[in-house]
Amino acid sequence: MNRDLIRVLLVDDHPVVRAGYRRLLEQGGDMAIDEAGSAEQAYAAFVRQPADVCVTDLSLPGTGGLELLHRIRARDDKARVLVFSMYDSAHLVRRTFDAGACGFVSKQAAPEDMVAAVRAAHAGRRFLSANLSRHLLHAGADxxxxxxxxxxxxxxxxxxxxxxxxxxxxxxxxxxxxxxxxxxxxxxxxxxxxxxxxxxxxxxxxxxxxxxxx
The missing domain is CATH 1.10.10.10 (Winged helix-like DNA-binding domain superfamily/Winged helix DNA-binding domain)
Known part of the structure; x- marks a missing residue:
């Protein structure tokens, strides 16, 4: 494998969703994609060969994406984990960042956001989908x-x-x-x-x- 490629571990339990995001990420020619359909498969894959960036849905069968984030970060506190989800409430977005995620991509965001998020994570930058206000990270004092x-x-x-x-x-x-x-x-x-x-x-x-x- 070309060492210049960004190694991405893509985690979602829907094969069609994974296939779509895989094609999207591979279009730029600078990413190599591994896939997993569950948190358990993803963690085992990460242990075998840590990815440069792990991209996980929150809603997974069995152990969810948030628990996967905890496990990966417990194993490697420098691991870069992006969360993507159809659930993008203020509390959930803040919770994922508090757990150590380096980015949050809403499934309602433009497809280009996922590519930008992976590249930002690989470069060590935090990312939040353009369709989500950064006030989400500070909202909610009720x-x-x-x-x-x-x-x-x-x-x-x-x-x-x-x-x-x-x-x-x-x-x-x-x-x-x-x-x-x-x-x-x-x-x-x-x-x-x-x-x-x-x-x-x-x-x-x-x-x-x-x-x-x-």
Missing amino acids: DESRCLDSLSQREFEVFRLLAQGRSAADCAQLLNISQKTAANIQTRVKAKLNVSTSAALVHLALRRGIIAPG
């Missing part, structure tokens, strides 16, 4: 946002999984933690978010754009 901000990274990942209909047992398996730990985190999440039922937790996630309707 009580609900403060409650969300109070969640640790692990608590937030459990919150997202619970909001997607996962059980505490599912969270334990997907995040490689004990069922007791998952249950304790679930209790803390509900307390911090001031919700007492699973339905209320789901409604909060919908209101804040953490998950999509349906």
Whole structure:
């Protein structure tokens, strides 16, 4: 492989989406693309051969993209990870940057944004899609946002999984933690978010754009 090429690991569970982004990224002639359809496959691929830039969707089967970001950054704190997602609420964008992402690309952005994001990440620069206001990184001083901000990274990942209909047992398996730990985190999440039922937790996630309707 040409050492001058930017090695990109593209992570999305939809083969058609990966194929489209792969063609887009390869058009410039300076990128070589590897693919993965899940967080587990992506982490194994990163361990075998670290990519210059990892580009991951947030919504992946099993372990999500946010947890993949945590694992890659825990293994290599200099790893460059871009997040792309159809979910682009202010809180979620801030959360990904707080977790160590070097860029966020909205799936509603122009295709050229992905190419620009990968090149910016490779050059060590932060990137935010042109269709997203940089005020997103500082927005949200209301009580609900403060409650969300109070969640640790692990608590937030459990919150997202619970909001997607996962059980505490599912969270334990997907995040490689004990069922007791998952249950304790679930209790803390509900307390911090001031919700007492699973339905209320789901409604909060919908209101804040953490998950999509349906």
